[in-house]
Amino acid sequence: MKYVIIGGSAAGIAAAAEIRKVDRKGELTIICKDKFYYSRCQLHMVASGKTTVEQIRLKPTGWAEDMGIKFMSGKTVFGLDTTNRTVTLDDDQTVAYDRLLIATGTKTFFPPLEGISGPLTFGLRNLDDALAIKEAGRTAKNFTIIGAGLVGVELAAELVKAGVKVNLVELAKYPLPLQLDQVCGAKCSKMLADAGVKLYFGTPAKKLHRSPEDAKPVALELASGEKIATDVLICAAGVTANTDFARRAGIDSRKGIIINDQCLTNIPDVFAAGDVAEYVDTVNGLWQLTAVWPTAVRQGKVAGINMAGGSASIKINTGMKTAISVMGTHFISLGQISNTKPEWSKHVFRNTDSRGGESIRILYTDGNALKSALLWGNVTDAGLYHEAIVTGRDISGDYLFIEGLDAAKRGRETMSVL
Amino acid sequence: MRKKLIDKSKCVGCKNCELACIMVHSKTPFPFISSAAGEIVQSRNKIELDADGKLFPEFCRHCDEPSCVEACISGALTKGEDGLVVCDQNICIGCFMCVMSCPYGMARPSVKNDGAMVKCDGCRGRESMACVDACPQRCLSQTDTEDERNGQVIYV
Structure with missing residues (x-):
């Protein structure tokens, strides 16, 4: 049996490990752009220089050889022939497969902005991006980040800690608009601003002015006409799934490659998993990309088991969960915090612990089911909220939630139902 | 393979298991001395109330397919x-993806706020499990079994 895995990050490596658990002999090849398997979620810390490349390595050198895996690094797949079962690499090599996994992830979406293409404009998806930002930081002073989502906010926080000037541009009124509500959004804004990040919220970027001599960025102009001095521009305003060759090969794709609960695409023996795959999100029932690490690992495992002849299915699949830390404050966002349904009730609890730490809990319930939760400060019980949300179980008998909800009714805690 | 058996019906909520856990994970075996010396101590387990309001000793299960490891x-x-x-x-690095993912709430942030998570280590390297030794009710007990699956903690 010849297994070929395209992509060597969370999903690809998890699949390889599962295949090797049951099939020690089959030929297993991983084709991948990266040189080794690293923690993609820590790239912002590499970019700021806080963490070394070696620290984010996830498998020791020689891991692939020990597992009997042929690791073809630095290669991109260009073509896929599902009839003859081969993939073609950018250097015209062909690799034959019996079972194929596409785990190619996503790439940075560069907004269609005048002057966007040229030097010193980066995304942050790969190690090369992080190293390029770090290198640029040797000389550049003003970093401007477009997009205050997860990547943008975490990078802004890290860079400002490292002592560079950071501007953060975002269309919404507050950072992390998908993960935070207005109240916590305002708190997050304040933390970033206090740390020295300059915030430009509520206005879209219009144009990147470049120097006529060396084409380096000079300033980013906003729609309001304001110009922000910019030496380096980083785009963190979304991602696009790497589906190009799969689409050309006739694999059903929308935003990502469409998979079923076994991670199988519409073509027999071709699987997809991770950020590139599109599947129903358990939390809201919509088909969408689920671009978070744990979900990629889960999908990779399911794909790996099925590729090796076993039987596994994705039971719970959600990308709508995030654990974030900004300037030492932790928060966890689960389910839909923005775009909530009118029939849901909102419950807000605040308290200050004995050490003076402020905590906010915002819960949305629909009848006896917990729909989403935002935990700010104290995140200890986040796992229990997560479990209640993804299973959709009746929480009316659960002390953890009742305690809060009953207390709210009796006004024991300071709260407001909005 | 040693596993922990938990008979929750015997639990009286004395919290000796929590104290024992703190003791073996602190710099001194005396929690109050450690605490007075400025060390912030933390137990890896806890006794909770279940949906029926009964005492429930909550421990890390050391799952076969651990969500925390996945995350x-x-x-x-x-x-x-x-x-x-x-x-x-x-x-x-204290990203707390595990905290978010553990369905039992047993992956927890360190109360020291030192950017790490804290969980039960199954008393790896110790002759016996501190919580089991400390349990006066025999609610917790240790068993040796050939069964490598089904987690490391069995609720009976």
């Missing part, structure tokens, strides 16, 4: 060959 982005959490899911505090 770990730093590689700090691993499931060893002894079946124990353990966090390497030197690698942990």
Whole structure:
């Protein structure tokens, strides 16, 4: 049996490990752009220089050889022939497969902005991006980040800690608009601003002015006409799934490659998993990309088991969960915090612990089911909220939630139902 | 393979298991001395109330397919060959993806706020489990079994 895995990050490596658990002999090849398997979620810390490349390595050198895996690094797949079962690499090599996994992830979406293409404009998806930002930081002073989502906010926080000037541009009124509500959004804004990040919220970027001599960025102009001095521009305003060759090969794709609960695409023996795959999100029932690490690992495992002849299915699949830390404050966002349904009730609890730490809990319930939760400060019980949300179980008998909800009714805690 | 048996009906909520856990994970075996010396101590287990309002000793299950390990982005959490899911505090970066993912709420942030998570290590390297030794009710007990699956903790 010849297994070929395209992509060597969370999903690809998890699949390889599962295949090797049951099939020690089959030929297993991983084709991948990266040189080794690293923690993609820590790239912002590499970019700021806080963490070394070696620290984010996830498998020791020689891991692939020990597992009997042929690791073809630095290669991109260009073509896929599902009839003859081969993939073609950018250097015209062909690799034959019996079972194929596409785990190619996503790439940075560069907004269609005048002057966007040229030097010193980066995304942050790969190690090369992080190293390029770090290198640029040797000389550049003003970093401007477009997009205050997860990547943008975490990078802004890290860079400002490292002592560079950071501007953060975002269309919404507050950072992390998908993960935070207005109240916590305002708190997050304040933390970033206090740390020295300059915030430009509520206005879209219009144009990147470049120097006529060396084409380096000079300033980013906003729609309001304001110009922000910019030496380096980083785009963190979304991602696009790497589906190009799969689409050309006739694999059903929308935003990502469409998979079923076994991670199988519409073509027999071709699987997809991770950020590139599109599947129903358990939390809201919509088909969408689920671009978070744990979900990629889960999908990779399911794909790996099925590729090796076993039987596994994705039971719970959600990308709508995030654990974030900004300037030492932790928060966890689960389910839909923005775009909530009118029939849901909102419950807000605040308290200050004995050490003076402020905590906010915002819960949305629909009848006896917990729909989403935002935990700010104290995140200890986040796992229990997560479990209640993804299973959709009746929480009316659960002390953890009742305690809060009953207390709210009796006004024991300071709260407001909005 | 040693496993922990928990008979929750015997639990009286004395919290000796929590205290014993603090003792073996602090610099001195005396929690109050440690605490007075400025060390912030933390237990890896806790006794809770279940949905019926009954006492429930909540421990890390060391799951066969641990959600925390799946969610770990730093590689700090691993499931060893002894079946124990353990966090390497030197690698942990405190992203708390595990905290978000554990369905039992047993992956928890360190109260020291030192950017790491804290969980039960199954008393790896110790002759016996501190919580089991400390339980006066025989609610917790240790068993040796050939069964390598089904987690390291069995609720009876």
